[in-house]
Amino acid sequence: MAAVQAAPAFLDLEKGVEKTIALIEEAAAAGAKLIAFPECWLPGYPFWAWLDAPAWGMQFVGRYFEASMTADGPEAQRIAAAAAANGVWVVLGYSERCAGSLYIAQLLIDDHGRIVHARRKLKATHVERTIFGEGDGSDIRVHATPLGRLGALCCWEHLNPLTKYAMYAQDEQIHVASWPSFSLYQGKAFALGPELNNAVSQVYAAEGQCFVVAPSAVVSQEIVDTVCDTDIKRDLLPLGGGYSVIYGPDGALLSERLAPTAEGLVYADIDLSAIAFAKAAADPAGHYSRPDVARLLFNPAPSARVERLDRGSTHRDHSAIFAQEAGAEMPAQAEGDAKLVL
Incomplete structure (x- = not known):
């Protein structure tokens, strides 16, 4: 398994697709069977929403919309073709453009280039809601694959206990936790920092007894120059913030750590048989549950905007x-x- 830690080609979809394909080729050459990308990897996370008023951020709306990718357009097909050519599964974080709306999304592509699932973040977090719409129950799915039962969530979806439990209950074995960079408000808001959010990924692995591949992006000078027009904003969004990791089903760290400003891939070999040992101790969706006391009401159906x-x-x-x-x-x-x- 490989987790990306890199800076996106900010607001440039074409260059972003080229960089995506290059990373797929690099991961496959190293023997990885799955590569996972950060949240909003294409065309980069919209950090401006956290730096100033929505009126100031309107200057980026048109560029971001045009640089966002559709789930089935030519850019997605090029990436799918790269997955097939290299025989690797891809979980791609991207801003999805659908009609007039944008969604924080993840594209699951198999090693034959087939799009298995185009999922959307269930609820955009805080100021993300000024940019993105939201998903529905059909986006909370785990898929049977030759690699194992594969699922994915974005960022603070991992702080919602009910969403996590819906995933655990589908016997998830490999989970992709896509994060943006942990650069924003570094040292000023602990909840947005790498310590807590990597801990959230680690707890997900231990709670769900699954392997967690957690890619995160790097804030580059290009991003800072684009969205920071004052020293105050540059202080709020420093360079770096990359903390990509891979955890085992007991919460153990399996991958190396790169420097926060470094770009590259982190790798780990996984053995699904390790899950049985973790679940023997505690399986919260199985023998460690008490459905007579507490149960989850889950609606996995898609929500239609219009019903005729x-x-x-x-x-x-x-x-x-x-x-x-x-x-x-x-x-x-x-x-x-x-x-x-x-």
């Missing part, structure tokens, strides 16, 4: 309305026809 109630009709039958107004006899309504509601 016309039973197949695609237009109003205005001729019937005009005939009725003129006093003409209405034609008999065939069984199964849509009723016209005025």
